[in-house]
Amino acid sequence: MAVRIATCAACRAQYFPPRLLCARCGSEEFVTTQVRTATIEAVTQLASGNHRNDPVPVHLGSVVTEAGLRIVARLAGPISPGQQARLHMRGRAVLASPA
Numbered sequence: 248m249a250v251r252i253a254t255c256a257a258c259r260a261q262y263f264p265p266r267l268l269c270a271r272c273g274s275e276e277f278v279t280t281q282v283r284t285a286t287i288e289a290v291t292q293l294a295s296g297n298h299r300n301d302p303v304p305v306h307l308g309s310v311v312t313e314a315g316l317r318i319v320a321r322l323a324g325p326i327s328p329g330q331q332a333r334l335h336m337r338g339r340a341v342l343a344s345p346a
């Protein structure tokens with residue numbers, strides 16, 4: 248499933264996850280669009296003590312969509328800043344995998 252982005256119907260500000268009110272203009276009306284790709288902006292690895300139940304190291308990245316929205320995603324494979332990634336949802340988390 249692609250990532251669902253909420254775009255304010257009044258000022259076009261984008262949000263993920265969706266909000267009840269636009270932080271920029273206060274509007275309550277949003278249009279939902281789907282985003283499937285983004286560019287990896289930065290990556291990091293969680294220290295092993297932060298996820299005792301997960302024996303596999305957790306890699307996180309900030310990704311930026313074509314429209315400029317930044318999202319934190321779990322990286323599903325080896326991927327570096329500047330690379331394109333495919334985005335999809337796993338439960339409530341965003342996964343980014345190499346495009």
Ligand SMILES: [Zn+2]
Nearest residue numbers: 255258269272
């Ligand atoms: Zn707005």
